[in-house]
Amino acid sequence: MPTADDTSLPAAEVAKASIIVEDVSKEFRIRRTHSFKETFVEWLKGRDVRPNHFRALDDVSFTVNEGESVALLGFNGSGKSTMLKLMSGVLEPDTGQVLIRGRLAGLIEVGAGFHPDMSGRENVYLNAAILGMQKDEIDARFDDIVAFSEIEEFIDQEVKHYSSGMFMRLAFAVAIHTELDVLLIDEILSVGDGPFQEKCQAKIKELSAAGKTMVIVSHDQDLVRELTHRGIVIRQGKKVFDGPTEQAIDAMLAG
Numbered sequence: 001m002p003t004a005d006d007t008s009l010p011a012a013e014v015a016k017a018s019i020i021v022e023d024v025s026k027e028f029r030i031r032r033t034h035s036f037k038e039t040f041v042e043w044l045k046g047r048d049v050r051p052n053h054f055r056a057l058d059d060v061s062f063t064v065n066e067g068e069s070v071a072l073l074g075f076n077g078s079g080k081s082t083m084l085k086l087m088s089g090v091l092e093p094d095t096g097q098v099l100i101r102g103r104l105a106g107l108i109e110v111g112a113g114f115h116p117d118m119s120g121r122e123n124v125y126l127n128a129a130i131l132g133m134q135k136d137e138i139d140a141r142f143d144d145i146v147a148f149s150e151i152e153e154f155i156d157q158e159v160k161h162y163s164s165g166m167f168m169r170l171a172f173a174v175a176i177h178t179e180l181d182v183l184l185i186d187e188i189l190s191v192g193d194g195p196f197q198e199k200c201q202a203k204i205k206e207l208s209a210a211g212k213t214m215v216i217v218s219h220d221q222d223l224v225r226e227l228t229h230r231g232i233v234i235r236q237g238k239k240v241f242d243g244p245t246e247q248a249i250d251a252m253l254a255g
């Protein structure tokens with residue numbers, strides 16, 4: 001992982017930065033056909049079977065300072081989730097770099113680390129450990145995690161018997177109770193029913209008030225207005241606006 005020494009930004013800017021995204025581009029290969037056999041047949045016919053490259057992000061740069069809450073805005077397919085995955089380290093940029101200071105928690109693929117044959121309790125320990133917590137830290141927060149998820153009676157059941165809502169509640173509760181400096185959130189605020197969503201939003205506001213850095217992807221404009229002060233608009237992989245949230249929403253809609 002690159003460090004803050006690898007950036008060409010001025011030292012004063014780096015000092016207050018929590019996230020630095022510098023000249024980042026990312027391409028995906030798109031296959032023209034679905035199987036090897038189809039590709040082979042196309043090739044025999046003399047057709048071009050090389051994969052197309054699709055540029056999901058094109059030379060994007062921005063800095064998020066410590067304690068800022070920023071929304072990534074854009075229509076479907078503009079590159080927001082790809083950007084979050086680059087920040088979380090799930091994906092590597094083709095060019096450029098992403099620098100993060102501090103402990104990062106991503107509410108991106110919530111529950112991805114959950115094991116269906118293990119109980120809720122075992123999964124809490126497993127996932128909190130994956131997110132970087134020590135056993136004694138998890139012990140100390142276990143009751144809060146379970147209380148937040150509101151699935152106390154089912155905590156010793158295997159999670160394969162959970163409803164999808166119960167599963168997401170527990171996964172969200174674990175992620176949000178980890179020791180973190182930077183939180184990445186991708187559309188996760190649609191987890192669970194109305195009251196649970198409100199609780200999640202309140203928790204996110206609490207973390208923000210405590211000075212945590214947040215990057216949020218959501219199509220819910222009211223939520224974005226409420227949780228962030230700044231918006232970065234991405235259109236077809238390019239950053240087209242970076243400024244106050246309300247103006248960013250206007251810029252996105254004008255696109």
Ligand SMILES: Nc1ncnc2c1ncn2[C@@H]1O[C@H](COP(=O)(O)OP(=O)(O)OP(=O)(O)O)[C@@H](O)[C@H]1O
Pocket residue numbers: 028029030054056074075076077078079080081082083
């Ligand atoms: N693994 C992948 N392989 C190929 N193409 C991909 C891959 N991941 C994303 N893409 C493409 O990159 C583009 C950007 O996708 P991304 O998920 O970042 O968009 P988004 O802005 O988050 O969209 P949405 O609002 O629909 O979630 C899309 O055209 C998508 O099809």
